[in-house]
Amino acid sequence: MQHKIxxxxxxxxxxxxxxxxxxxADLFQSDTYQSLTSDRRASRPGDIVTILVYENSTASNTAxxxxxxxxxxxxxxxxxxxxxxxxxxxxxxxxxxxxQIQRTGRLLAQISARVESTEANGDLIVAGxxxxxxxxxxxxxHLQGRVRAVDIAANNTVQSSRLAxxxxxxxxxxxxxxxxxPGLIPRFLAWLGLW
Numbered sequence: 001m002q003h004k005i006x007x008x009x010x011x012x013x014x015x016x017x018x019x020x021x022x023x024x025a026d027l028f029q030s031d032t033y034q035s036l037t038s039d040r041r042a043s044r045p046g047d048i049v050t051i052l053v054y055e056n057s058t059a060s061n062t063a064x065x066x067x068x069x070x071x072x073x074x075x076x077x078x079x080x081x082x083x084x085x086x087x088x089x090x091x092x093x094x095x096x097x098x099x100q101i102q103r104t105g106r107l108l109a110q111i112s113a114r115v116e117s118t119e120a121n122g123d124l125i126v127a128g129x130x131x132x133x134x135x136x137x138x139x140x141x142h143l144q145g146r147v148r149a150v151d152i153a154a155n156n157t158v159q160s161s162r163l164a165x166x167x168x169x170x171x172x173x174x175x176x177x178x179x180x181x182p183g184l185i186p187r188f189l190a191w192l193g194l195w
Contacts, residue, residue, distance in 0.1 A: 041152045042115050042124065049126060049152060051143060053109040053160040055168065061101045107170055109141055122149050126163075137174035143167065 042049035113128030127144035145163030152158045160166060 041149070041154070041156050042126075043118075043149060045115050045117055047115045048112050048156075049115065049124070049147070050157040051111045051113050051126070051128065051160055051163070052157055053107055053111060053141070053143065053168065055105070055107040055160060057103075057105045059101070059103045061099075063099045065098070107141075107168070111141060111143060113143065116144075119146070123147065123164075124149060124152075137172065140169070140171045142169040142171075 109130065111128045111130045113126040116125045116127050118124055123146050125144075125146055127142075129140065129142040132139045132141075143160070143163075143166065145160075145166035147158050147163055151162040160168065
């Protein structure tokens with residue numbers, strides 16, 4: 001008897017399932033669909049892309065200045081009573097100056113950035129930041145820029161040299177960073193233009 005009831009309930013359940021139509025539109029959503037064979041590169045707002053920051057910058061400027069000026073005035077006056085008198089005046093100036101400025105910077109980091117928006121031409125606007133705190137020394141790296149979708153590698157990374165309109169900020173704070181800054185007196189003298 002129980003066996004008949006179970007098989008009757010199973011038959012009714014199967015009949016019910018075949019009578020209720022399945023809505024394929026509920027299963028498929030075009031805005032979030034990705035094929036199993038598609039790549040996992042960032043392409044939409046909210047996606048994450050890894051930026052490989054390899055920045056080297058070197059600036060050098062040298063100036064040499066040399067000036068030399070000589071001015072001479074000679075004159076002589078001769079009169080019948082005083083005889084011949086001569087006068088000579090000479091002025092001279094020599095100046096030599098040299099200045100040199102050199103600056104080198106290097107930054108290596110990997111930062112995961114979020115796609116903020118997409119442009120009409122398919123470019124992605126990305127921004128991200130990374131905060132590191134080691135023994136009270138805090139470092140903050142913030143970057144933003146524009147990247148072409150074709151510049152994103154298959155492993156979802158892009159080099160910072162491929163970012164257009166790139167803005168990379170590297171800021172540190174802590175005891176060691178504070179000790180590397182000039183003191184109050186040198187800063188005041190620099191503000192006056194004396195340092």
